Amino acid sequence: MRILGIEGTAWAASASVFETPDPAQVTDDDHVFIETDAYAPDSGGIHPREAAEHMGEAIPTVVETAIEHAHERAAGGGVDGSGKTGAPIDAVAFARGPGLGPCLRIVATAARAVAQRFDVPLVGVNHMVAHLEVGRHRSGFDSPVCLNASGANAHILGYRNGRYRVLGETMDTGVGNAIDKFTRHIGWSHPGGPKVEQHARDGEYHELPYVVKGMDFSFSGIMSAAKQAVDDSVPVDDVCRGMEETIFAMLTEVSERALSLTGADELVLGGGVGQNDRLQRMLGEMCEQRGAAFYAPEHRFLRDNAGMIAMLGAKMYAAGDTIAIENSRIDSNFRPDEVAVTWRGTEES
Numbered sequence: 001m002r003i004l005g006i007e008g009t010a011w012a013a014s015a016s017v018f019e020t021p022d023p024a025q026v027t028d029d030d031h032v033f034i035e036t037d038a039y040a041p042d043s044g045g046i047h048p049r050e051a052a053e054h055m056g057e058a059i060p061t062v063v064e065t066a067i068e069h070a071h072e073r074a075a076g077g078g079v080d081g082s083g084k085t086g087a088p089i090d091a092v093a094f095a096r097g098p099g100l101g102p103c104l105r106i107v108a109t110a111a112r113a114v115a116q117r118f119d120v121p122l123v124g125v126n127h128m129v130a131h132l133e134v135g136r137h138r139s140g141f142d143s144p145v146c147l148n149a150s151g152a153n154a155h156i157l158g159y160r161n162g163r164y165r166v167l168g169e170t171m172d173t174g175v176g177n178a179i180d181k182f183t184r185h186i187g188w189s190h191p192g193g194p195k196v197e198q199h200a201r202d203g204e205y206h207e208l209p210y211v212v213k214g215m216d217f218s219f220s221g222i223m224s225a226a227k228q229a230v231d232d233s234v235p236v237d238d239v240c241r242g243m244e245e246t247i248f249a250m251l252t253e254v255s256e257r258a259l260s261l262t263g264a265d266e267l268v269l270g271g272g273v274g275q276n277d278r279l280q281r282m283l284g285e286m287c288e289q290r291g292a293a294f295y296a297p298e299h300r301f302l303r304d305n306a307g308m309i310a311m312l313g314a315k316m317y318a319a320g321d322t323i324a325i326e327n328s329r330i331d332s333n334f335r336p337d338e339v340a341v342t343w344r345g346t347e348e349s
């Protein structure tokens with residue numbers, strides 16, 4: 001099976017070819033190709049209009065590159081000898097949401113055009129469920145709790161009765177967005193996360209508000225307090241260290257509570273903030289202490305990427321979970337718990 005995936009919810013114009021003999025599990029014959037063109041704002045954070053302009057320019061190119069790659073794989077017979085004749089792909093999967101509406105519309109239009117060009121089905125993927133599923137897929141875990149720590153989102157998910165339930169989430173801004181707003185305030189270029197990670201290594205811990213309410217968390221107060229601290233001449237490295245320790249301790253506390261409440265013994269990490277080494281270590285230590293397994297995918301699968309869209313697209317396609325073009329409208333507020341999880345039933349039956 002060879003699936004084309006297209007991602008473009010915010011900054012990453014990305015296309016992927018995922019080829020596998022068995023979408024239910026990782027095999028030695030799996031092949032993943034990802035082509036990404038990233039939008040980097042000249043100043044400030046992500047401007048929705050500029051992001052859409054970038055998407056409009058970059059998506060046709062990355063998609064054509066991926067299609068060329070699929071043709072090459074098909075000409076070579078691919079992993080199962082399929083595709084020597086006819087279409088080089090079996091289906092087109094695309095990110096339907098959540099994300100910036102103008103960006104999503106460009107991605108959906110491209111996906112529909114490619115599906116019609118090769119006369120193959122369309123698969124509409126929830127971007128946040130894809131962040132989760134790429135970790136579940138690559139870890140081989142059965143029923144993990146998932147912490148999605150990304151730019152625009154932050155939530156903890158667990159699977160129950162055919163859906164990924166939101167066990168806890170941010171009450172205000174996404175976790176990466178909070179970090180980026182702080183770095184914008186001090187004049188650092190976007191994205192701020194990697195710079196905070198680098199500066200935190202040289203800093204002393206500076207106390208910031210720790211806000212966990214039940215299973216939910218809040219980041220806007222930390223962001224304001226961090227900005228104020230720098231304005232009050234607290235060394236920036238110390239504030240970065242305080243931000244990391246505070247935010248990641250909150251995420252770790254809620255992840256542990258979710259493991260405890262659900263009785264799960266597996267945790268997977270998803271999202272761009274998940275690339276942070278300190279966050280991975282805190283989660284890993286917590287899991288080790290309670291005898292749970294922890295998995296963080298490679299960085300290229302944590303930040304936004306079309307590989308995760310193609311991988312979940314393959315599972316959905318195998319489960320017959322495709323959509324007609326007339327029903328393929330985007331959903332910029334697409335929540336993970338709105339998705340009927342069709343593919344796990346197929347795997348587990």
Ligand code: ATP
Nearest residue numbers: 010150151152153176191193194272273276303304
């Ligand atoms: P979403 O997936 O919710 O749509 P997004 O589109 O912003 O979010 P992601 O690629 O998941 O995209 O995450 C980007 C975020 O990750 C940015 O806020 C960035 O600052 C943050 N980030 C990247 N690297 C690191 C790091 N090493 N430490 C902390 N944060 C990081």
